[in-house]
Amino acid sequence: MLQLVETGPDHQPSEGERATIDRRHRAVEPGRRQLAEAVGQKVLHGFLQNRHQTLMPLSVNLTRLAEGECAALARFAAVAARAGGAEAALDPVRAWLRGSGADAGLLAAFEAALRSPPPLDAALAALVEPETALIAFILCLVAAREAGPAGWAFADYVALHRALPNAAVRAAERRYRA
Known part of the structure; x- marks a missing residue:
């Protein structure tokens, strides 16, 4: 059975009708709707751009890491550099x-770790902080440029082992895999 619903400019929907009307289909002046959608798109775009910019900084600053984290990174850098088997x-x-x-000190620790690399499980276990694990992944990407497929596979393994977020992995790959 067809039910006629009054839809004029003076019609005020009842409480029941308001509950069934989707927010996109409400009677809004066309100009205000377009303005609201344009502003919403700009805000969303700005949020997403900012999220990508803050997710992966343009540069990594090792000086602000704690001494223990730097030592762990130096040992892991030796493992990453040796992972692909390429001296280059x-x-x-x-x-x-x-x-x-x-x-x-960090460079000396790296050179010492190159002479006697730590076991992989110990090097990975020392990467406790998420930021340190992400920097270790970046080191793998830098080393893999010369190491070839084995280096890329090792970088993927590190990302999976340390459970790095996909967005962070993709951002690091965009910046450092080239």
Whole structure:
């Protein structure tokens, strides 16, 4: 049975009708609706851009990490540099550490760990903080540029083992995998 519903400019919907009307189909002036949608899109776009910018900083600053985290990263950097089996991966990792603010102590710890790399399980277990684990993943990406497929597979393993968020992994890959 067809039910006629009054829909004029003077019609005020009853409480029951208001509950069934979707918020997108409410009677709103066309100009206000377009304005609200445009502002909403701009706010959402700005939020998403900011989320991507803050998710992965443009540069990593090792100087603000605690001493224990730096030592763990130095040991892990040696593991990452050796992971692909390519000697050519050592220089990019050294250069990245220097460019990220590594002091002489961290570089010396890296060189010592290269001579006697720690076991993989110990190096991974030392990456306690999420930020440290993400930096370790970045080190894997830097080393994998020279190491080839084995290095990329190791980087993927580290991301899975440390349960890094997919968004952070994708952001790091966009920035450091090239």
